[in-house]
Amino acid sequence: GQQLNQSPQSMFIQEGEDVSMNCTSSSIFNTWLWYKQDPGEGPVLLIALYKAGELTSNGRLTAQFGITRKDSFLNISASIPSDVGIYFCAGQLKGTNAGKSTFGDGTTLTVKP
Amino acid sequence: KAGVTQTPRYLIKTRGQQVTLSCSPISGHRSVSWYQQTPGQGLQFLFEYFSETQRNKGNFPGRFSGRQFSNSRSEMNVSTLELGDSALYLCASSTGWQETQYFGPGTRLLVL
Numbered sequence: 001g002q003q004l005n006q007s008p009q010s011m012f013i014q015e016g017e018d019v020s021m022n023c024t025s026s027s028i029f030n031t032w033l034w035y036k037q038d039p040g041e042g043p044v045l046l047i048a049l050y051k052a053g054e055l056t057s058n059g060r061l062t063a064q065f066g067i068t069r070k071d072s073f074l075n076i077s078a079s080i081p082s083d084v085g086i087y088f089c090a091g092q093l094k095g096t097n098a099g100k101s102t103f104g105d106g107t108t109l110t111v112k113p
Numbered sequence: 114k115a116g117v118t119q120t121p122r123y124l125i126k127t128r129g130q131q132v133t134l135s136c137s138p139i140s141g142h143r144s145v146s147w148y149q150q151t152p153g154q155g156l157q158f159l160f161e162y163f164s165e166t167q168r169n170k171g172n173f174p175g176r177f178s179g180r181q182f183s184n185s186r187s188e189m190n191v192s193t194l195e196l197g198d199s200a201l202y203l204c205a206s207s208t209g210w211q212e213t214q215y216f217g218p219g220t221r222l223l224v225l
Contacts, residue, residue, distance in 0.1 A: 033213065042117075042203050042216035043156075088156065092214075099144040099161035099207060100169040101214060106155065 006089050006104025013079055014112050021087060021107040022073040029091030032065050032072035033101065037086045046087075047074070079111050115140065117206050117217035125223045131192040134220045138185050138206030144168075145187040146214060147179060150201040159202075162187050163209045191222075199224045 006023045013019060023032070031050055035043035047058050049065035049072060056063055062075045072091075076083055086108050090101040118137045126132050138145050146169075147159040158171040162181035181187045185206075191198055201221050205214035 031213075035216070040218075040221075042119075042205075042218045045213065045215060048213045090156075090214075097169060099146045099163060099209065099214070100158050100171070101146070101148075101156075101205075102158070103148075103156035 004089060004091060004102055004104040006107055008107060009105070010108040010110070012110045012112065015079060015081060017079055019076040019079055019083070019109060020073060021089075022071060023089035023091075023104045024071040025091055025102075026070070028069040029102075030069070030094040031092040032063070033090040033092065034061075034063050034072070034074045035088045035090065037088065037106075039085075043088055076109075079109075081111050081113055084109055084111050117204060117215055119202075119204055119217040119220050121220060122218065123221050123223075125225065126194050127225050128194055128196060130194050131190065132194060132222060134189045134202055134204075134222075136187045136189070136204035136206075136217060138187070138204075139215055142206035142208055142215075143185055144207045144209035144214075145181055145185065146205045146207075147187070147189050148203045148205065149173070150203060150219070151199075156203070159189070194224045196224050198222065 034046045037043040047063040052069045054065040060077045086106045089104040120135045144163045146161040149157045161169040165181045176192045179189045201219045203219045205216045207214045
């Protein structure tokens with residue numbers, strides 16, 4: 001089945017630093033999604049990418065859909081303490097498979113004030 | 114618009130029992146997907162319902178089942194609970210054709 005490799009597994013950074021994480025897949029996806037999950041809560045959608053090569057920003061977050069459709073990255077600029085959490089990438093196919101996401105294992109981000 | 118809601122938020126059961134979890138999607142969303150999240154296995158897809166029909170299914174045993182009602186609300190049932198079923202169960206809703214899924218807060222199930 002499809003698998004996503006998300007890296008790094010964890011990051012410890014100083015407040016104000018930039019962060020970069022990525023996901024790669026052995027197969028093609030039509031959509032890449034990035035979520036953030038806080039303890040005890042469900043994942044919250046940060047950015048959705050629908051086209052190969054697409055670069056999308058949401059405040060201090062920027063994500064890109066790789067040209068090969070097999071990878072995506074997420075950057076966070078000027079990190080702040082509330083950025084702490086687990087970040088997941090997810091890939092989806094189209095049409096009748098749109099309701100089935102494949103998730104990476106997550107990147108745990110710790111921000112030191 | 115109200116988000117995805119799940120009930121109950123927390124549940125404790127014993128081995129061999131069965132459990133039913135409920136999910137109410139965002140208004141207008143016809144697709145509801147269920148996921149199991151554990152520290153060891155991460156987020157694993159269980160199944161997806163669209164317009165009361167199971168449209169996609171993950172690799173879980175038949176003890177895990179679900180259904181969707183005409184108002185798009187969905188229930189998930191786990192029979193003959195095992196210790197390994199302890200997890201956070203998440204549901205997500207979408208329009209069904211656009212790919213963006215929105216998650217509820219989850220139901221944390223503990224099996225003793």
